[in-house]
Amino acid sequence: MDAKTGFFYLFSAVLLYAAFRVITARNPVHAVLHLILAFSQAAGIWLLLKAEFLAITLILVYLGAVMVLFLFVVMMLDIRIDAVRRGFWRHFPLAALIGAIVTFEMAAVLMTGFRGMEEPKAIAGLVDAAGQVLPYSNTKALGKLLYSEYLYPVEVAAVILLVAMIAAIALTLRQRKDSKAIDPAEQIRVRAADRVVMMKMPVTQQASSEAVSAPAAEEKKQ
Template identity: 70%
Template sequence: MDVKTAFFYLFSLVMLFAAFRVITARNPVHAVLFLMLTFSQAAGVWLLLKAEFLAIVLVLVYLGAVMVLFLFVVMMLDIHIDSLRQGFWRHFPLALGIGAVISLEMAVVLFGGFRAGEAPLIPETVTNAAGEVVQYSNTKVLGQLVYTEYLYPMEIAAVILLLAMVAAIALTLRQRKDYKRTDPAQQVRVHAWDRLEIIKMAPTQAPPPAAEPAAATAQELKQ
């Protein structure tokens, strides 16, 4: 066993363990942390397959942005774990059946649709359109394929993701009732008599009696 194979098994075992802990961890924060570990190990597998661009994107996008956002959202939300666990065993047979069907389909695809073969050889240098010999770049080749042959699928996927983001915002947008909200249009149309009204009211208490003059001292009387 060479070093590359050893690293592949190491990354794969850690990734499988972390993925299993994602669905078995009771604390949602721990589940998010295990999911971040899963993505980091998947990035290591991509590096072993010489797909450096995909590994960097996986680390920057998922670990650096998406998973950190998930972590902050999970920590800020008031999630009641006990209420989430209610009805678990009642729906467990259905979940087990769906999981078995998915596992069977994946087994059929993996063992029947793919054949193990030799890995394609990646050249160290290639010849560009100008006839110059340049170093082979996996990222450059991927970019050329994405923006030439797969341009329309990429645009369609971008539009679908945009629609999904807008739909998620529209579905979760609710007006909060725990704070006061002002309407700028009403503030512009307001008048002075709408804001202040002077009302004459009868006094509710009698005025205090006038203060009596202080008694003169004996010295003042003698004078």
Template identity: 65%
Template sequence: MDVKTGFFYLFSVVLLFAAFRVITARNPVHAVLYLMLAFSQASAVWLLLQAEFLAVVLVLVYLGAVMVLFLFVVMMLDLNVDSLRQGFWKHFPLAAAVGVVIALEMAYVLMGGFFRQMPAVAQTAASQVSNTKALGILLYTEYLYPVQIAAVILVVAMIAAIALTLRARKDTKFVHVDDQVKVKARDRMAVVKLAATQPAPAPAPPAETAPTAAAEKKA
């Protein structure tokens, strides 16, 4: 076993351990940290496979942006873990069945990909260009439809997450867009008719002043 194979097994073992701890850690912050460790080990595996572009993107996008955002959100939300774990064993059989189905599907896809030969056109293109360009050629030629399907699924998941978590607050003022579009000028402004000119008010009679102190002395 050479050095490259040894590093591959080392990174793979740490990756599997970190992925297992992500779903078993009791503290959400620890789970996020283990997920960051898993991404770093996956990036190292990409480097061993000479896919530098994927490794750098994994570090910059996920470790540098997404996971830091996750960490800040988890730390600021102050989640109550005990309330989240209520009913865990109630839904465990269904979750385990779904997990087994997903694992079997992934095994079927991966094993089929291992034994399938790359097309001659793709091999020729991959041998003549860099790995970044070869990845782009594969994504937008052979795997064009899977990429588009994955993009649609991600958009649907994002919309579903927003729809499930969005709650209307009673203490905020909200105006429907339809009401704003259908509004008329008379609904926003009231015209009050006033007379053009009005007579000036009569001057008030001068008030009688009390006698001054000098007039009292003369008297």
């Protein structure tokens, strides 16, 4: 067994263990961490298959953005494990049935779907005008394929993502009527004259003679 085969079995074993722990971990944070481990092992397998673009995309997009966001959301939510476990046995038969179907389909594909197929061969490098062989780039070939033959689906996906991003921004920036938030810039620029106004008002009732003589009598006693 060569080094490539050994790394494949190592990545596969860790990937299966991490995937199993994702669905069996009791703590949601631990489940997300095992999912991050599973994605990293899948990226390693893609590197062994010479699909470096997919491996780097998996690391940057899922591990660097999506899974970190999931981890922050799970840590911020007040998830009660006892309330989640109440309906476990009620939904267990349906979950077991779906799991059995998925397992049967994967076994059918692995046992019968790859027979008679040869190992994919590496594409030879391109030849330039001088007759020299250029090194083959998987990322460059994938980019040419996406922006030539699959240009229309890429544009449709880009428009859908743009609409989703605009909708998320619109939902976040909408103002609530019951919000009592105050702009800090307005608090800094405030002046005393803007908050307190001194007004002169005419006297509406004269003070009685008893009210005026009472303080004078107290002063004489002292």
